[in-house]
Amino acid sequence: MKKRWTSILSIGALTMSLLVAGCGGQSSSAENPTPGSGAATKGTLEQIKERGVLIVASSNDVPFAYIDKDTKEFTGIDAEIIKEVATRLGIPKVEMKEVKFENMLIEMNNKNVDMVTDGMYVKPEREKIANFTHRWYKQGEGLIVRKDSDIKGLDDLSDKVVGAQKGTTFLEYLEQLQKEGKIKEVKVFGSQAELLLATNTQKVDAVVTDSATAAFTIKKDPTLNLKLVSPYTPHFDGVIAAAVRKDDQDLLDAVNAEIDKLKEEGFILKVLEKYGLSEDNMMPVE
CATH class of the missing domain: 3.40.190.10 (Periplasmic binding protein-like II)
Known part of the structure; x- marks a missing residue:
């Protein structure tokens, strides 16, 4: 008798589980899909x-x-x-x-x-x-100068004062160029905003910094009388x-x-x- 009731209960439980699975077992994932969810056969x-x-x-x-x-x-x-x-x-x-x-x-x-x-x-x-x-696309550092500048590239910096941001690879690069006599003086600034302002107010002749961020800032701020030197081949060129x-x-x-x-x-x-x-x-x- 015990075995018989156990079998009946087991069949009942199995039937209920199948009904639950058929009616609502996947409703949560369907309502709240996440990347990668879905049938395994679907790409x-x-x-x-x-x-x-x-x-x-x-x-x-x-x-x-x-x-x-x-x-x-x-x-x-x-x-x-x-x-x-x-x-x-x-x-x-x-x-x-x-x-x-x-x-x-x-x-x-x-x-x-x-x-x-x-x-x-x-x-x-x-x-x-x-x-x-x-x-x-690709982007690396940019050489930024005032719009009326005659600087056309790094070869024109031997008698110029150039700025870079503290802690950047660009600063290390400019300091190396200064040691090689290719830059007159390197000035260090705390932020990119300070760099661009220093160029705009003629405290430096040029700055080297991230090209995409500088280009966007120059584009958005009409008070900055600046440009990116172009054409220009970056020393640090990242492909995106x-x-x-x-x-x-x-x-x-x-x-x-x-x-x-x-x-x-x-x-x-x-x-x-x-x-x-x-x-x-x-x-x-x-």
């Missing part, structure tokens, strides 16, 4: 299209990928490029998740975001844990692309195809120019 790109949102990681980094304080919109160089890519892939929305820069690839590989799009340099150590798309997970080949291929088209059509160059960069920063179609 990441298909899952993103079904979700209708591409989730990207950024450290809220101006001018690359950030939330505009006034419009509350996701904007910046990388933001505008990935939003256009998403539109062309049939994905109506791109959502930025703010993540510390050093943790972005970790968050992506943990499937908390789909991609990383935040002015990230392609480096061998990063390529070990992520795939990178075709290169979007978006990162995807190693096993998301479908997403990588789709994004690469659109990036090549955006280069050919001149879209990426227009975005770079909008933020104060130029054709010097372009990368060829791969």
Whole structure:
């Protein structure tokens, strides 16, 4: 008798569990989809299209990928490029998740975001844990001078006073050039804002600093009578692309195809120019 009642109870429990699973077992994940969730047979790109949102990681980094304080919109160089890519892939929305820069690839590989799009340099150590798309653009240091300056490059600095920011690789580089007699004097400043102001007020003849950030600042602030020397070949030249997970080949291929088209059509160059960069920063179609 005990065995009989045990069997009946077991059958009843099994029936109830099947009913629960059939009626509502997957409702939570369907209502709150996350990157990487969905049927195992579906590729990441298909899952993103079904979700209708591409989730990207950024450290809220101006001018690359950030939330505009006034419009509350996701904007910046990388933001505008990935939003256009998403539109062309049939994905109506791109959502930025703010993540510390050093943790972005970790968050992506943990499937908390789909991609990383935040002015990230392609480096061998990063390529070990992520795939990178075709290169979007390049940027390194820029040589900034007043608009009326006749300085055309580093070769013109032997009798000039040049500024750099404390603690940067650029400062070390300029100090080495000074030792070699290629720069008259190097002055040190605490921030990039101080650097640009010093150039604007003629306290120094030129400064060397991050080109993208300087270009954006000059573009946004009409009181700065400054320009980036162009053409200019950076000594520290970083190549920028978006990162995807190693096993998301479908997403990588789709994004690469659109990036090549955006280069050919001149879209990426227009975005770079909008933020104060130029054709010097372009990368060829791969």
